[in-house]
Amino acid sequence: MKKQTPNMxxxxxxxxxxxxxxxxxxxxxxxxxxxxxxxxxxxxxxxSLVTGRQRRSLILCGPPGTGKTTIARLYADALDAExxxxxxxxxxxxxxxxxxxxxxxxxQVTGRHTLLFLDEIHRFSKxxxxxxxxHVEQGLLTLIGATTENPSFSxxxxxxxxxxxxxxxxxxxxxxxxxxxxxxxxxxxxxxxLHLTLDPAARDHLVDHAAGDARAALGGLEVAAxxxxxxxxxxxxxxxxxxxxxKKLLDYDKDGDHHFxxxxxxxxxxxxxxxxxxxxxxxxxxEAGEDPRFLLRRMVIFASEDVGNADPQALQVATSATAxxxxxxxxxxxLALTQCATYLATTHKSNAVIxxxxxxxxxxxxHGALPVPHHLRQVIGQGPPHASNRAYKYPHDFEGAYTPExxxxxELVGRRYYQPSDRGHEATISTRLQAWRARAKRPx
Numbered sequence: 365m366k367k368q369t370p371n372m373x374x375x376x377x378x379x380x381x382x383x384x385x386x387x388x389x390x391x392x393x394x395x396x397x398x399x400x401x402x403x404x405x406x407x408x409x410x411x412s413l414v415t416g417r418q419r420r421s422l423i424l425c426g427p428p429g430t431g432k433t434t435i436a437r438l439y440a441d442a443l444d445a446e447x448x449x450x451x452x453x454x455x456x457x458x459x460x461x462x463x464x465x466x467x468x469x470x471x472q473v474t475g476r477h478t479l480l481f482l483d484e485i486h487r488f489s490k491x492x493x494x495x496x497x498x499h500v501e502q503g504l505l506t507l508i509g510a511t512t513e514n515p516s517f518s519x520x521x522x523x524x525x526x527x528x529x530x531x532x533x534x535x536x537x538x539x540x541x542x543x544x545x546x547x548x549x550x551x552x553x554x555x556x557x558l559h560l561t562l563d564p565a566a567r568d569h570l571v572d573h574a575a576g577d578a579r580a581a582l583g584g585l586e587v588a589a590x591x592x593x594x595x596x597x598x599x600x601x602x603x604x605x606x607x608x609x610x611k612k613l614l615d616y617d618k619d620g621d622h623h624f625x626x627x628x629x630x631x632x633x634x635x636x637x638x639x640x641x642x643x644x645x646x647x648x649x650x651e652a653g654e655d656p657r658f659l660l661r662r663m664v665i666f667a668s669e670d671v672g673n674a675d676p677q678a679l680q681v682a683t684s685a686t687a688x689x690x691x692x693x694x695x696x697x698x699l700a701l702t703q704c705a706t707y708l709a710t711t712h713k714s715n716a717v718i719x720x721x722x723x724x725x726x727x728x729x730x731h732g733a734l735p736v737p738h739h740l741r742q743v744i745g746q747g748p749p750h751a752s753n754r755a756y757k758y759p760h761d762f763e764g765a766y767t768p769e770x771x772x773x774x775e776l777v778g779r780r781y782y783q784p785s786d787r788g789h790e791a792t793i794s795t796r797l798q799a800w801r802a803r804a805k806r807p808x
Contacts, residue, residue, distance in 0.1 A: 385555065399431070399532075422527055423509045423527045429535070436479070436510065457491070483510045497522055497526070540574055560598055591607060637713065656698065663685065664682040670713055675789060681707050684700075716790060734774075
């Protein structure tokens, strides 16, 4: 008998016996979903897809505990599709092919469509993501990918273009309060049979500690409830909640409640030129089990986004630290991370690169495919660019390898996307650009 594709869920996604409170309280319909009204309110995109029973591959991006898995399950139910769930941490190309083969057989035998939920899709390599493409493109599988990473960096362009990107938001304090109240009152799936109350200070501690993560809030509540009932009490006190959350921290992995808060503090500390705070948050994440490659990726991004040409060497330092870590590994490899973090925190800062990108992209989207100016067009088969069009001024034929020329399409002549700062190497770039622009304004 053919081995079935490993599935994260049991049939129809029902909670397994003895499941944690967070699993038991998982919404059974979209009306029970807490938050995400920007997607689920009437007339919003996801609600419209569900109401119209439209099959559409989705990438669900957001912090842990915001409902990515829940939405995948409910979407499958709404489409009356078979839900097959894999984790990109343990699955590979063979599992994807097996799922596709089973989907084809299921479609032929029962007429039922298959929805493939791929958790932590950002863990799939480019070749693994490419293996998904034909099955998604042909409509054999409807893909629901879940990720806590920025899809622009972790998901290939080819796969992104075939999916609708939906961003899930961190739950608010009020939304977590409502979720906790529901769990305490629910006698079938929740803790209602225990008749417990929650001390206000304990509630504040729980909600603050969960940091917008529904799973973390319910996990902490469940542990606190067990500790409270063990003593015969009916009110969960602040002291009991503190004890419960201390235990919970040891049970949750790096994708738990504080992951994104610490990552944000790490980035902001480097941006604020505080190497000591940057090191504190970096080492706190590493000691908690964070993958050093996550921190290295963030520093490579930071080198362009927050430093840019103010210090062109910053990107080289970040990429070299990444290569050094791959060569050395832990524990010595952490020295490369430390060197990189302190360098980035103490060098000149500029956001001119990301600002230039945004400005140029805005014009690209607004104006579309503007024609290339005639004097820049190359005649195919006639050698180098300067030999193909006599109207083109070849810069190397002029003093300083520069001569005034308009390179943008006519409709955009004079646009300034890149505005270098007066810090670090960008001050040199700024002076150079000003000199060139001054020459461009002189009469011939």
